[in-house]
Amino acid sequence: MAQFGIIGHKGRMGLAISVAIEEAGHEFRVGVDMGGDPTPLLDQCDVVVDFSSPDALETNLKAARTAGIPILIGTTGLEKEHFVMLAETANTIPVLQTGNTSLGVTLLAHLVKEAAAKLGPDWDIEVLEMHHRMKVDAPSGTAKLLGEAAAQARGVNLSDAMDSGRHGQTGARTEGDIGFATLRGGTVAGDHSVIFAGNEERITLSHAAENRMIFARGAVRGAEWLIGKDAGRYTMNDVLGL
Numbered sequence: 648m649a650q651f652g653i654i655g656h657k658g659r660m661g662l663a664i665s666v667a668i669e670e671a672g673h674e675f676r677v678g679v680d681m682g683g684d685p686t687p688l689l690d691q692c693d694v695v696v697d698f699s700s701p702d703a704l705e706t707n708l709k710a711a712r713t714a715g716i717p718i719l720i721g722t723t724g725l726e727k728e729h730f731v732m733l734a735e736t737a738n739t740i741p742v743l744q745t746g747n748t749s750l751g752v753t754l755l756a757h758l759v760k761e762a763a764a765k766l767g768p769d770w771d772i773e774v775l776e777m778h779h780r781m782k783v784d785a786p787s788g789t790a791k792l793l794g795e796a797a798a799q800a801r802g803v804n805l806s807d808a809m810d811s812g813r814h815g816q817t818g819a820r821t822e823g824d825i826g827f828a829t830l831r832g833g834t835v836a837g838d839h840s841v842i843f844a845g846n847e848e849r850i851t852l853s854h855a856a857e858n859r860m861i862f863a864r865g866a867v868r869g870a871e872w873l874i875g876k877d878a879g880r881y882t883m884n885d886v887l888g889l
């Protein structure tokens with residue numbers, strides 16, 4: 648049995664993760680809220696999961712480092728500077744960061760990579776996502792993860808190829824771009840499609856999350872796996888052996 652800390656424990660994901668922790672036979676030891684220093688709380692934990700806000704990342708990484716415990720980051724909307732912080736922290740403790748902890752999306756990313764590698768540059772790639780009305784970041788972390796898989800297969804940087812938020816007189820599609828479209832509404836837990844649009848044919852690879860427990864169970868599985876690992880940067884691929 649492991650002692651878990653949850654940063655953002657009163658949020659939608661925090662609540663789902665507390666259920667998944669109990670389900671897996673572990674203990675939800677401490678919940679971290681906004682404000683204050685989380686370090687003394689994390690001293691009581693074997694591992695911490697963070698599903699809060701990008702603004703909290705620096706504080707949370709520092710607290711996990713000081714407590715000397717692994718951290719799984721599920722928070723999305725991370726920018727370049729956050730990835731630098733993650734890399735630095737991974738020199739000291741095990742760090743797993745992912746835009747999606749579900750088995751289905753982790754596998755989908757593999758399929759996308761394979762399809763993008765096999766289909767030539769004549770096939771345009773577009774990523775479409777829909778989430779609930781309360782989501783605050785766009786495109787979703789998962790959409791970026793899927794776009795990254797396609798970009799890697801093409802040997803390009805996603806930041807160079809990404810075309811997000813088209814509006815107005817956009818001109819024709821730029822060859823090689825990876826397009827992103829975002830829908831928001833209702834209570835959708837998370838739908839993602841990667842569309843490969845060729846000449847007179849299309850392939851769509853999709854995943855639909857029916858509820859948040861798939862993310863929560865994946866997060867617990869990832870966190871369990873991190874306990875006892877060497878310092879370093881890990882992904883869900885490592886956890887699932889993909």
Ligand SMILES: NC(=O)C1=CN([C@@H]2O[C@H](COP(=O)(O)OP(=O)(O)OC[C@H]3O[C@@H](n4cnc5c(N)ncnc54)[C@H](OP(=O)(O)O)[C@@H]3O)[C@@H](O)[C@H]2O)C=CC1
Nearest residue numbers: 655657658659660680681699700703721722723746747748
């Ligand atoms: N990787 C994955 O598989 C998944 C990732 N996510 C991501 O997880 C994050 C949380 O999503 P969700 O639970 O829906 O969002 P919520 O807004 O429901 O929850 C976020 C929680 O974090 C708290 N919080 C905000 N800022 C801080 C801070 N500085 N320190 C500590 N706690 C803080 C909030 O408190 P308060 O309400 O008081 O502001 C709230 O309780 C998002 O980035 C989302 O995209 C979501 C699902 C799956």
Ligand SMILES: O=C(O)C1=N[C@H](C(=O)O)C[C@H](O)C1
Nearest residue numbers: 723746782787788789836837
């Ligand atoms: O905010 C959410 O709800 C979700 N966020 C993650 C993302 O940005 O991809 C994962 C999941 O799709 C739900």
